[in-house]
Amino acid sequence: MLFRIPKITLWRIIIAVIVTLGIYYTVIRYTRGLGAVTNLSDKFPWGLWVGFDVITGVGLAAGAFIIALAVYIFRIDTYRPILRPAILTGFLGYSLVAVGLLYDLGKWFDVWHPIVFWNPHSVMFEVAWCVMLYLSVLALEFSTVVFERLRLNFLKQAIHLLIIPLSILGVILSTLHQSSLGSLFLIVPSKLYELWYSPYLPLFFFVSAVSVGFAMVTMESFLSQRFLGKGIELNLLNGLARVNVLVMAFYLTIKILDLANRGVLGAVLSLRFESVMFDIETMVQVIIPLLLLLIPAVRTSARGLFITSLFIVIGFIMNRLDIAITGVEASSGTSYFPAFGEIAISVFLVTMGFLAFAFAATYLNVFVHVQKKEETPVEIIHDV
Amino acid sequence: MVAIMVAITIVGFVVLDLVIQAVRGKRARQEQQVRLDFSDFRVPVNTFFHPGHTWVSILSNGEVRVGLDDFARKVIGDIEAVEIPGRGKTLKQGEKAFTVKAGNKKLSFISPVDGEVTGINNLMLANPVQAARSAYSSGWILILKPTNLAANLKVMKIAEDAVEWLRAEIRRFREFALGENLHSVNDELQYEVGRTSQDGGCLTEGMLGRMDEKAVKYFEEAFLGNKA
The missing domain is CATH 2.40.50.100 (RNA polymerase II/Efflux pump adaptor protein, barrel-sandwich hybrid domain)
Incomplete structure (x- = not known):
């Protein structure tokens, strides 16, 4: 068997460094505990892993339920070409959330407890069950692609029979836990900074997850084109951008109404660190992308859509990290900045997600499903 | 600060990739034209x-x-x-x-x-x-x-007929690009377009752009049916 040394590129070197560091800190974390790799403390128990890997990760994977809702429930077949990549992203995103939790939980070996020891009064209990069930739904939805590759058509047909109830279940579960992640912070009204704390946090979490879901589907199309050479369905992404304009406008409106209603609108002009972070986050997540998408030339250009989606995704990440970390820092009486080990493991997990996506896109029929069904390729003409 | 750190990290990766793409694109433009892969039609x-x-x-x-x-x-x-x-x-x-x-x-x-x-x-x-x-x-x-x-x-043409027709068109274009079938046009044109073909006659994307006005005019008439 021939073994070829892969071509050495800058990205491959970077990935190799990230994976090596990730494995090193994983070993340290599981042999010497959380204290050896994190700056977490009893005063500040939720850091980068919960804020980014879990709370942000769940939101970034929201594209799967939105596209599944459009294709399976509303029967908008136009979006079928991006269904499989969206479901794959969702499945990998939620898998990484589960893996991230295993890093963050001090007693990670007790992760199964919510399955047996029920506490229906806890929001975390609901989130745990929703995420478990939704991960199972995504695994079943994506299993059709695997069964197709393994030529187990009877299994693929069996899943297809269940696809509508599965999709409905997926949408319900997503709606529940995307909003419940916001509910987690309803118990800290005195600890979370006033610009972020709101009784409507669950609604804000859900609407912003829908918006970032559209942006993530767009981003993954561009990344697939960049690294895997897959085509971009520009007209579909343009359609998603149009809908996202409405979603973001709605989000901005309810945010402003909420701030005004609670009498804290003036705090956005404060020079306090949290207020400045809130302003930056709102500009990046909503205002700049909204203004950009109102320009037809931006909405219809690949570069414009990419830049706008990047703004939305970065703004969304900032929003979740601000709520989970920045907004509670002052009240905790301590300051927190992640240790190098925490950062290394978070980057490692994201990298593993990218690699898993590339692996699946290379060996499974993730992108070409619809094309094959509708188009007949002109075979290679040997004498040309 | 955590939010800023994460945002800067993401922007840093994107900028790094843009630099890599810019360097690669420049190198690719200098080295070769993108070769046409017929299985893509x-x-x-x-x-x-x-x-x-x-x-x-x-x-x-x-x-x-x-x-x-x-x-x-x-x-x-x-x-x-x-x-x-x-x-x-x-x-x-x-x-x-x-x-x-x-x-x-x-x-x-x-x-x-x-x-x-x-x-x-x-x-x-x-x-x-x-x-x-x-x-x-x-x-x-x-x-x-x-x-x-x-x-x-x-x-x-539709379906199988369209496939057959397109195969024939690809062959015809190769002959045209090689300058093999242009005696009816003129010798000068034959020389000019034959010269544009690289790699022993493999077609490259956008090769019409590298042909001269006469060849493009011929293409417009012979392939696009535009006699005007």
Whole structure:
């Protein structure tokens, strides 16, 4: 068997460094505990892993339920070409959330407890069950692609029979836990900074997850084109951008109404660190992308859509990290900045997600499903 | 600070990738042209192909969507601008319908059917380079309300016939690009276009852009059916 040394590129070197560091800190974390790799403390128990890997990760994977809702429930077949990549992203995103939790939980070996020891009064209990069930739904939805590759058509047909109830279940579960992640912070009204704390946090979490879901589907199309050479369905992404304009406008409106209603609108002009972070986050997540998408030339250009989606995704990440970390820092009486080990493991997990996506896109029929069904390729003409 | 750190990390990775792409793109432009891979040419089964390298897809409301085919797009290269007739204009099969611009070359395509223009693709006007790359989806040019569809379709190819026809067109274009079949044009042209073919006759994307005016004129007449 021939073994070829892969071509050495800058990205491959970077990935190799990230994976090596990730494995090193994983070993340290599981042999010497959380204290050896994190700056977490009893005063500040939720850091980068919960804020980014879990709370942000769940939101970034929201594209799967939105596209599944459009294709399976509303029967908008136009979006079928991006269904499989969206479901794959969702499945990998939620898998990484589960893996991230295993890093963050001090007693990670007790992760199964919510399955047996029920506490229906806890929001975390609901989130745990929703995420478990939704991960199972995504695994079943994506299993059709695997069964197709393994030529187990009877299994693929069996899943297809269940696809509508599965999709409905997926949408319900997503709606529940995307909003419940916001509910987690309803118990800290005195600890979370006033610009972020709101009784409507669950609604804000859900609407912003829908918006970032559209942006993530767009981003993954561009990344697939960049690294895997897959085509971009520009007209579909343009359609998603149009809908996202409405979603973001709605989000901005309810945010402003909420701030005004609670009498804290003036705090956005404060020079306090949290207020400045809130302003930056709102500009990046909503205002700049909204203004950009109102320009037809931006909405219809690949570069414009990419830049706008990047703004939305970065703004969304900032929003979740601000709520989970920045907004509670002052009240905790301590300051927190992640240790190098925490950062290394978070980057490692994201990298593993990218690699898993590339692996699946290379060996499974993730992108070409619809094309094959509708188009007949002109075979290679040997004498040309 | 954590939020800023994460945001800066993401932006840092994106900027790094942009730099890598810019360096690679510069190197690729210097080293070679993108070679055409014939397995990329595709023929949608529900689409009619006109000999002038336009396609027609019948919509559920009876109107037809029209565009230039994948072959034309690839040999022309990146389409930088499109001139499309306004809504309400009547077109006849075989008459000039729309014009595309690539580099300093302009090529006119003939209408595959008779009909009235009822829609134009704004995406092709706003961002033709990207839109045209998906020739049969985002790359459509205009929508016509046909007036003589049954007769018009008789000269078109579909499914297996379209595949056979496109294979023949690819062979014909290779001969043209190699300058093997141009005796009827003139010797000078034969020399000029034969010279543009690289790698022993392999076709490269956008190779029409590297041909001279005479060759492009010939292409327009012989392949696009535009005698004007």
